[in-house]
Amino acid sequence: MNSKRVNEWKDIFAFAGEKEKIEHEADVLSYLIAQEIKRGLQQQNISSKEFARMIGTSPAYVTQVFRGDKRVNMVFLAKVVQKTKLRLSIQIREKSEAEPSLDEILEIREKRSKEPCKIYDFVSNWS
Amino acid sequence: MGKNAKKDIDRIKPSVNLSLRVALRLPEFEGSRSLDSLRGIQVIFYVDEAFESSLIELLQDRTILKKFKFVIDLIRSNKMNRDVYGSEKNSDKSKDVYAIKIRVKGNHRIYCKEFGFPGVRRIVLIRHVHKKKDNFNRELRSLVDTIGEYRYEFEES
Numbered sequence: 001m002n003s004k005r006v007n008e009w010k011d012i013f014a015f016a017g018e019k020e021k022i023e024h025e026a027d028v029l030s031y032l033i034a035q036e037i038k039r040g041l042q043q044q045n046i047s048s049k050e051f052a053r054m055i056g057t058s059p060a061y062v063t064q065v066f067r068g069d070k071r072v073n074m075v076f077l078a079k080v081v082q083k084t085k086l087r088l089s090i091q092i093r094e095k096s097e098a099e100p101s102l103d104e105i106l107e108i109r110e111k112r113s114k115e116p117c118k119i120y121d122f123v124s125n126w127s
Numbered sequence: 128m129g130k131n132a133k134k135d136i137d138r139i140k141p142s143v144n145l146s147l148r149v150a151l152r153l154p155e156f157e158g159s160r161s162l163d164s165l166r167g168i169q170v171i172f173y174v175d176e177a178f179e180s181s182l183i184e185l186l187q188d189r190t191i192l193k194k195f196k197f198v199i200d201l202i203r204s205n206k207m208n209r210d211v212y213g214s215e216k217n218s219d220k221s222k223d224v225y226a227i228k229i230r231v232k233g234n235h236r237i238y239c240k241e242f243g244f245p246g247v248r249r250i251v252l253i254r255h256v257h258k259k260k261d262n263f264n265r266e267l268r269s270l271v272d273t274i275g276e277y278r279y280e281f282e283e284s
Binding site for chain 1: 152153210
């Protein structure tokens with residue numbers, strides 16, 4: 001890929017501003033919460049349709065939340081707590097110093113990819 | 128031409144494209160901080176050289192681009208579900224074919240092929256389809272089987 005095209009891709013991937021960056025973070029956070037709710041419902045054998053009925057909303061809305069097209073809001077979470085057996089566990093913490101950043105993870109991977117393959121590479125990739 | 132060579136040629140189906148295609152590596156981008164600690168196996172995205180211009184054109188739409196980045200970010204941290212990125216297997220030929228599903232401004236699919244290497248997943252973005260319906264018709268089944276047979280030369284930038 002020539003440098004002009006690389007820059008074009010960097011422009012495409014860059015956030016247009018702080019607002020867009022925060023919006024992206026909000027979408028991801030909402031999606032992660034929705035996936036936890038979905039997993040909890042699956043463990044209780046409750047379908048999305050049944051869940052929608054329980055919390056008094058449409059199945060289409062629940063589908064949109066689960067696939068990240070609509071964000072989870074506080075009222076939605078409150079209904080989950082009020083109308084199902086699911087409970088929220090909240091943890092807000094400071095980023096640990098030991099927790100590597102994405103750049104650090106990629107650097108480790110880059111170094112490892114130049115080394116001969118080890119058995120744990122295959123295990124982690126295929127398990 | 129020897130008898131054996133003739134036999135080998137006969138075995139190659141005319142529909143199968145055996146030539147290597149070129150996959151161009153896409154640059155890294157800043158994603159969600161909530162996902163940073165979840166990114167274990169490195170996922171590298173490429174675009175099929177023949178598809179690059181069409182993809183850039185598609186991503187000029189900010190709404191589609193926003194959703195595209197969202198899905199890419201989830202894939203990088205292995206947090207996607209089948210609603211946003213799923214297998215499109217039709218037969219053994221298409222066992223490594225997946226689709227990014229974008230349901231804004233229509234029902235878009237970006238068909239991809241995955242290549243697994245130790246510690247690394249390479250995903251090549253190959254084709255965009257604007258689906259009218261959610262069904263997997265004969266045309267799409269044929270497309271995913273064709274894509275499934277693509278082989279790539281990976282070009283790092």
